[in-house]
Amino acid sequence: MRRHRLITEEEVDDFQSLYDRGCTMTRIASICDCDYSTVNRYLHRRGVAIRSFSEAVTLKFNPIYNEKLGYVLGVLFGDGSVSGSVAELCVKDYDFAEAFANTISEVLNKRPVCKISKSKDGYYYVSVHRRKFAEWFKALTYGSLEDILFGNKEMARGFLRGFFDSEGTYDGVQLKVDNKDPNLIILVVNLLDIYFGIEASIHQYYTKSQWNPKGYWVFRAYLPKRYHSLFLKEVGFSIKRKQLGGVCCA
Numbered sequence: 001m002r003r004h005r006l007i008t009e010e011e012v013d014d015f016q017s018l019y020d021r022g023c024t025m026t027r028i029a030s031i032c033d034c035d036y037s038t039v040n041r042y043l044h045r046r047g048v049a050i051r052s053f054s055e056a057v058t059l060k061f062n063p064i065y066n067e068k069l070g071y072v073l074g075v076l077f078g079d080g081s082v083s084g085s086v087a088e089l090c091v092k093d094y095d096f097a098e099a100f101a102n103t104i105s106e107v108l109n110k111r112p113v114c115k116i117s118k119s120k121d122g123y124y125y126v127s128v129h130r131r132k133f134a135e136w137f138k139a140l141t142y143g144s145l146e147d148i149l150f151g152n153k154e155m156a157r158g159f160l161r162g163f164f165d166s167e168g169t170y171d172g173v174q175l176k177v178d179n180k181d182p183n184l185i186i187l188v189v190n191l192l193d194i195y196f197g198i199e200a201s202i203h204q205y206y207t208k209s210q211w212n213p214k215g216y217w218v219f220r221a222y223l224p225k226r227y228h229s230l231f232l233k234e235v236g237f238s239i240k241r242k243q244l245g246g247v248c249c250a
Contacts, residue, residue: 014028019048044150044194069107070157074159079166085131089127097126101114101115149187164235175223185219205220
């Protein structure tokens with residue numbers, strides 16, 4: 001896992017100068033040979049007012065940037081998916097499916113609330129057809145996702161809850177979250193640190209599955225035990241068994 005290099009005060013001056021001149025943090029990272037999260041972290045530490053999210057691509061979905069939208073994004077970057085014009089989720093926990101159905105219905109102003117169906121093998125399935133939202137979601141880049149999350153604590157809170165509902169584990173002893181994408185794990189670690197003062201460590205391991213017998217790398221963020229109660233209070237899970245420290249696997 002790549003470590004962030006040390007940044008000098010002169011480099012932070014450059015970050016701020018470029019940002020004040022209208023450069024995006026993604027562009028600054030490219031110019032200054034570092035990653036996006038480094039630029040974001042140092043600008044926050046210096047107290048620079050972060051601009052609200054705006055992208056060149058303008059679509060006909062006008063989101064309200066709040067905790068509920070953050071939750072939907074966290075789920076969709078985790079267990080959920082967007083295929084064509086359909087956002088969907090298929091999980092074992094009814095309370096997870098219910099939380100997603102209620103939240104995405106509110107975000108998309110959908111009435112009645114999305115229905116939850118149950119498959120023969122015991123999975124709960126939620127789907128919602130919204131072309132404009134699907135187009136907006138597919139246009140998100142890592143840079144634009146970070147822009148909207150790092151500028152809004154409540155969105156960050158919702159995103160973390162949705163992502164941990166999807167990919168997280170809490171059994172009363174260990175609190176961790178896994179994903180094959182290291183960028184998402186780094187994003188999660190930075191959000192936890194910047195907004196909630198939770199310092200997580202990143203590890204990686206190699207595993208295999210029936211769907212990928214050749215194996216693949218998985219990246220994992222561990223939250224030390226001293227932060228467990230803080231996480232459960234400030235972010236938490238929508239899934240009751242996880243919130244109470246039960247066996248985990250969505």
